[in-house]
Amino acid sequence: MISSDEPSGTAALLVDSRGRYLLHLRDANKNICDPGTWSIPGGGREGTESSREAVERELREETGLAVPLEEFAVVDCLGPDGRTEGRIRVYLGAWDGDANELPCPEGIMFRHFDTATIPYLTMCPWTKEVIDLHQAQAQPPVRPLAPGPARPGGRGRMNLVGVHLYLEQDGKVLLGLRHPDSAFAASTHHFLAGHCEQESAVACLVREAAEEAGLAIDPADVELAHVVHVVDRPGGQPRMQLVFRARRWTGTPEVREPDRCVSWGWWPAEGLPGAIVPYTRAAIEGIRAGRLYTELGWT
Structure with a gap:
C-alpha cells in the first residue's frame, strides 16, 4: 500500500547536455492546473502506483520516452481551482533528443529552453521553483541518454503507436483540418487520431472519436x-500508425477540440485535399488498393 503521506503528483525534470530544460506548453482555457503555462511532463498517481511507477508511466504516455530517473525534490502546488493544495514529487533525468519529434497527445508542444530564456516565459509556478532549485544546487549534469540512429536488429529508438479513424460515407472519407498553431501538421488535413495511453488501441480509438468529434x-x-x-x-x-475502419457510428462530426482541429469534412477518396499528412494519404491509397501495410521514410 502507498503511504498517504506520499505526494499524489509526479513530474520529470529532463535536462540535456547543454543545460537546457525540456518544457511542455499546457492547454489554455481548460479546467486544468496552471493552464497556458510552460511546465514539465508528469501527472498524478493512479490506484496503488508508487511515485516512480507513476512518473515513468506519465513520461511514457506524454513523450514516448523511457529514461533513467532519480529523485530530486518535492514541491507544493495548487489544484485547478487555485486553492486546493497538493504536492508533487519531482524526478531528475537527462535526454538529448529533438523536442520537435516528441508526440504531444496532451497540451500544445514540447521545447528545450536555456536558463537565459526561462525568465521570459509564462511559467507554471512550481516548475519555476524546481528549475530555480536545480540551478541553486548546481547539479552536475546527468549523462544524457542520446537517441542515436536506429540499428537493424538492435535496440534502437522505441516506436510510438498512433491510432487513426477511417470513416467512409458515400465514397467520401472523413478528414479534419488541423489548427494553424498545431505542433504537428499545422493547417493540414488528417485522420481523427490520437496516441495510445494506458489502454488498448481500439479503446483509444473509441475515446478519441468521442473526445475530438462527438462520435459514438x-x-x-x-x-x-x-x-x-x-x-x-x-x-x-x-x-x-494503426488505421481502423468503423463500419457503423452514431453522431455527426463536430469540432470538440478547437485548439487542435478547426473543421471536419468529407472528402472524395479520388479527390483528397493537397494539404494532407503524407502517411494519411498513403493509408487511404493502401485501403483502396486492398493492402494492409505501408512503409514510409525507411531506407
Whole structure:
C-alpha cells in the first residue's frame, strides 16, 4: 500500500547536455492546473502506483520516452481551482533528443529552453521553483541518454503507436483540418487520431472519436484497415500508425477540440485535399488498393 503521506503528483525534470530544460506548453482555457503555462511532463498517481511507477508511466504516455530517473525534490502546488493544495514529487533525468519529434497527445508542444530564456516565459509556478532549485544546487549534469540512429536488429529508438479513424460515407472519407498553431501538421488535413495511453488501441480509438468529434462507436464495429510504419528521416522517431475502419457510428462530426482541429469534412477518396499528412494519404491509397501495410521514410 502507498503511504498517504506520499505526494499524489509526479513530474520529470529532463535536462540535456547543454543545460537546457525540456518544457511542455499546457492547454489554455481548460479546467486544468496552471493552464497556458510552460511546465514539465508528469501527472498524478493512479490506484496503488508508487511515485516512480507513476512518473515513468506519465513520461511514457506524454513523450514516448523511457529514461533513467532519480529523485530530486518535492514541491507544493495548487489544484485547478487555485486553492486546493497538493504536492508533487519531482524526478531528475537527462535526454538529448529533438523536442520537435516528441508526440504531444496532451497540451500544445514540447521545447528545450536555456536558463537565459526561462525568465521570459509564462511559467507554471512550481516548475519555476524546481528549475530555480536545480540551478541553486548546481547539479552536475546527468549523462544524457542520446537517441542515436536506429540499428537493424538492435535496440534502437522505441516506436510510438498512433491510432487513426477511417470513416467512409458515400465514397467520401472523413478528414479534419488541423489548427494553424498545431505542433504537428499545422493547417493540414488528417485522420481523427490520437496516441495510445494506458489502454488498448481500439479503446483509444473509441475515446478519441468521442473526445475530438462527438462520435459514438461500438468496439464491435471496428476493424483494422491499414498499418503505416513511418519515420520522418533516418534515425528519427519511428511511429507505428494503426488505421481502423468503423463500419457503423452514431453522431455527426463536430469540432470538440478547437485548439487542435478547426473543421471536419468529407472528402472524395479520388479527390483528397493537397494539404494532407503524407502517411494519411498513403493509408487511404493502401485501403483502396486492398493492402494492409505501408512503409514510409525507411531506407
